[in-house]
Amino acid sequence: MKNKERRPGATRKAPASGNNRSSSRPAAGQRRFEDAPARAESAKGRERPAAEAPRAAAQAEAQPARALIERSGERPAERVPVILETPGAGDFHLIDSGNQLKLEQYGPYRIVRPEGQALWKPSLPAHVWEKVDAVFTGDIDEEGAGRWRFPREALGETWPLQLLDVDFHGRFTSFRHVGVFPEQIVHWTWMKNEIEAAKRPLKVLNLFGYTGVASLVAARAGAEVTHVDASKKAIGWGRENQSLSRLDRAPIRWICEDAMKFIQREERRGNRYDIILTDPPKFGRGPNGEVWQLFDHLPLMLDICRELLSRDARGLVLTAYSIRASFYSIHELMRETMRGRGGVVESGELVIRESGLSGKETGRALSTSLFSRWVPK
Numbered sequence: 001m002k003n004k005e006r007r008p009g010a011t012r013k014a015p016a017s018g019n020n021r022s023s024s025r026p027a028a029g030q031r032r033f034e035d036a037p038a039r040a041e042s043a044k045g046r047e048r049p050a051a052e053a054p055r056a057a058a059q060a061e062a063q064p065a066r067a068l069i070e071r072s073g074e075r076p077a078e079r080v081p082v083i084l085e086t087p088g089a090g091d092f093h094l095i096d097s098g099n100q101l102k103l104e105q106y107g108p109y110r111i112v113r114p115e116g117q118a119l120w121k122p123s124l125p126a127h128v129w130e131k132v133d134a135v136f137t138g139d140i141d142e143e144g145a146g147r148w149r150f151p152r153e154a155l156g157e158t159w160p161l162q163l164l165d166v167d168f169h170g171r172f173t174s175f176r177h178v179g180v181f182p183e184q185i186v187h188w189t190w191m192k193n194e195i196e197a198a199k200r201p202l203k204v205l206n207l208f209g210y211t212g213v214a215s216l217v218a219a220r221a222g223a224e225v226t227h228v229d230a231s232k233k234a235i236g237w238g239r240e241n242q243s244l245s246r247l248d249r250a251p252i253r254w255i256c257e258d259a260m261k262f263i264q265r266e267e268r269r270g271n272r273y274d275i276i277l278t279d280p281p282k283f284g285r286g287p288n289g290e291v292w293q294l295f296d297h298l299p300l301m302l303d304i305c306r307e308l309l310s311r312d313a314r315g316l317v318l319t320a321y322s323i324r325a326s327f328y329s330i331h332e333l334m335r336e337t338m339r340g341r342g343g344v345v346e347s348g349e350l351v352i353r354e355s356g357l358s359g360k361e362t363g364r365a366l367s368t369s370l371f372s373r374w375v376p377k
Helices: 036-040 053-062 126-130 182-197 213-221 232-244 259-269 294-308 327-337
Strands: 077-086 092-098 101-106 109-114 134-137 147-149 158-163 166-171 203-207 224-229 252-256 275-278 283-285 291-293 315-320 344-353 365-375
Touching: 077 182, 077 327, 077 365, 092 126, 092 182, 101 126, 158 182, 166 213, 166 232, 182 213, 182 275, 182 315, 182 344, 182 365, 203 213, 203 259, 213 224, 213 232, 213 252, 224 232, 224 259, 232 252, 259 294, 275 294, 291 294, 294 315, 294 327, 315 327, 327 344, 327 365
Parallel strands: 077 344, 109 134, 203 224, 203 275, 224 252, 275 315
Antiparallel strands: 092 101, 101 109, 134 147, 158 166, 283 291, 315 365, 344 365
């Protein structure tokens, strides 16, 4: 997805479209999901050798999937459109954007990366954009690797960052991402507040969890966390971040597996969760060649996630990066899935607000992704 940088535990071997970011993005409300490379580098899983992949994919597709449950009852109430805005937090803020680029602050580094949604001209003068530490160049398509240029001095591959009292490593990946999708801060803040307000430890399921920042935020707040991603590399990065945050003893299960396989097994076992975060890609492959197609498999994934919600669940969150659809497509799917459960489905877009060099100004809003969230009230 975004693998924000963010989806079902799969490495994306992208077809023509991408899961989170693409050099040829459509306008807000008509977006495409991030595909293979962003997550292959980050959070989705390994590819099988070319000779084995078709056979493994065919076996995966041949496995019978359970039918969708016929839901009855009233659909939940709705709140639309909802715009969830991130002005920046911790070591991150968006300085400026324009000319299909964005200028960001990540800890001590100023970074320039492609951003197809930024159709306007930058607010800040050219000399500000030139005094940066890293620029992503080369192939800016999500489906191919690019490269980083360091105008001032050579930088190491990783550097420390902090968001919401969680420490983690940023990393200059070959697919432009740096290990965190900051627009998700609004969801993580909501989740943190729910966990801290609860009178019991909540159980959180983080599907397509990437480098584990959301999992660490949940654990820091007091939750029991199950983190699922198909990429061994991403799981290793997440464990590294766990140690960096001094949360080695926190109750986090790191599961390297295809997300659909995992949740179907959890459903059979009768396991339940209070909060579920899910951030799937448009297309992906699991560690054993499992095939994921968003528009084919999302209804069943949400259907199973509903069954995994506890009686006193606090929310089910779906984030959709760069799909060619309106947020209404996932909004109405979520409402149908949650028939008879009551509550409210709120859907719309996640945006990041420019905040200038100081991080305290108020600039333009940069749209990043679609979302739909069910909450019990």
